[in-house]
Amino acid sequence: MYREAILVGMTNSFGSPAWPRRPLVQIAEVFLGLASLRHMAPDAGGATVVSVINVRDLDDGRVAPRVQLEVRSVAAGLPADRYRVRVGDVLITCRGTQLKVAQVGEGVKGAVISSNLIAIRPGPDILAPVLFTYFRSANGRAALRGRNRSSNLTLALSPTSIGRIEVPVPPFEAQRCIADLVQAAEENYAAAVGAAEWRRKVAHEVAIKLLTGALADEPKKSMAIDPQEGLPHGVPSEGTNEGGEAPCTE
Numbered sequence: 001m002y003r004e005a006i007l008v009g010m011t012n013s014f015g016s017p018a019w020p021r022r023p024l025v026q027i028a029e030v031f032l033g034l035a036s037l038r039h040m041a042p043d044a045g046g047a048t049v050v051s052v053i054n055v056r057d058l059d060d061g062r063v064a065p066r067v068q069l070e071v072r073s074v075a076a077g078l079p080a081d082r083y084r085v086r087v088g089d090v091l092i093t094c095r096g097t098q099l100k101v102a103q104v105g106e107g108v109k110g111a112v113i114s115s116n117l118i119a120i121r122p123g124p125d126i127l128a129p130v131l132f133t134y135f136r137s138a139n140g141r142a143a144l145r146g147r148n149r150s151s152n153l154t155l156a157l158s159p160t161s162i163g164r165i166e167v168p169v170p171p172f173e174a175q176r177c178i179a180d181l182v183q184a185a186e187e188n189y190a191a192a193v194g195a196a197e198w199r200r201k202v203a204h205e206v207a208i209k210l211l212t213g214a215l216a217d218e219p220k221k222s223m224a225i226d227p228q229e230g231l232p233h234g235v236p237s238e239g240t241n242e243g244g245e246a247p248c249t250e
Contacts, residue, residue, distance in 0.1 A: 019170040025163030028131065029121040032094070032159050033113035034074070034083040047073040048080050051111040055093050058100040058117075061136060061186070063091065063108045074112070083112045083119075088128030090120040090135060092144065094157035099141060103132040118159055126167070127175045129182040134167055 024030060033053075052072050057064040074080040085091070089104040095116045113119055120135075122128045134140040143165045150156035170178070 019168040019174070021166040022125075022169050023163065024120065024165045024167050027123050027126045027167065027169060029119075029123065030159040030163045031083070031119055031121075033115045033117045033119070034078070034080065035115035047075055048078075049073050050080055050084075051108070053085065053091065053108065053111050053113045053117065055096050055098070055100065055114075055116050058091060058093065058102040061102050061132070062190075063102050063104055063111075066108050066111065069108065069111055080112055084110050085113060085119055086121065088122060090122075090128065090131050092118045092120065092135060092157070092162070093155060094118045094162075095155050097154055099144060099155060101132070101135045101141070103128065118157060118162060120162070126169055127172075127179050129179040130170070130175050131167065133178055133182055 049071060050073075051066055051069040053063055053069060057069060085104045085108065087104055087106055087109050091100075091102045091104065091113060093100045093116060120131055122131055135144065144157065144162065147161040147165060148156055149158070149161065
């Protein structure tokens with residue numbers, strides 16, 4: 001019952017004074033990405049090869065997989081390690097026309113952020129999912145836009161201006177509820193997207209075979225679409241083996 005009460009209270013917390021608020025700079029480290037990235041040969045003067053996160057790599061609250069990130073070389077002497085991200089860091093675009101917010105996952109930790117991004121690294125008083133949830137919310141985005149120094153539609157945010165934003169800081173019990181809720185939602189969303197992409201890929205592969213006549217000699221049932229799965233009969237759905245049975249998990 002107590003947990004449910006906390007969740008109900010959280011519903012309005014980001015737009016009301018329900019929880020105490022503190023300036024972001026007091027509860028997190030806020031820093032701008034590396035501005036001196038240069039295209040160089042990997043072995044030129046002791047340069048360090050790094051994966052770079054740019055604005056285009058932020059989408060729907062997540063960072064693109066490492067294999068999709070740009071690979072560049074940082075000149076010897078530049079402190080690349082200072083700009084490497086950690087799991088849980090919240091990334092915000094600070095230049096350009098699109099305000100994006102994403103959280104760093106396990107797959108891209110250690111990558112370097114470009115100077116078009118600002119990273120927020122939570123301190124001991126706040127959990128990463130709380131900051132991520134706040135800045136993804138309408139109130140959090142409004143707070144960011146309120147710190148924009150540009151007079152037109154482009155973004156011009158700085159670590160200093162973002163650091164002054166007052167962020168709700170719930171008690172740790174509420175923070176853990178938020179973290180659990182966000183993690184479960186993100187995992188379920190990723191699984192659903194992955195399953196949808198897999199079904200789409202298989203359906204298109206079968207469609208191409210039908211179009212080219214590759215399935216002309218196969219039984220007709222292989223070309224009939226299963227209304228439950230949205231896939232041709234004979235194509236196993238996700239979570240089952242070729243016999244249509246769920247795989248053993250023990």
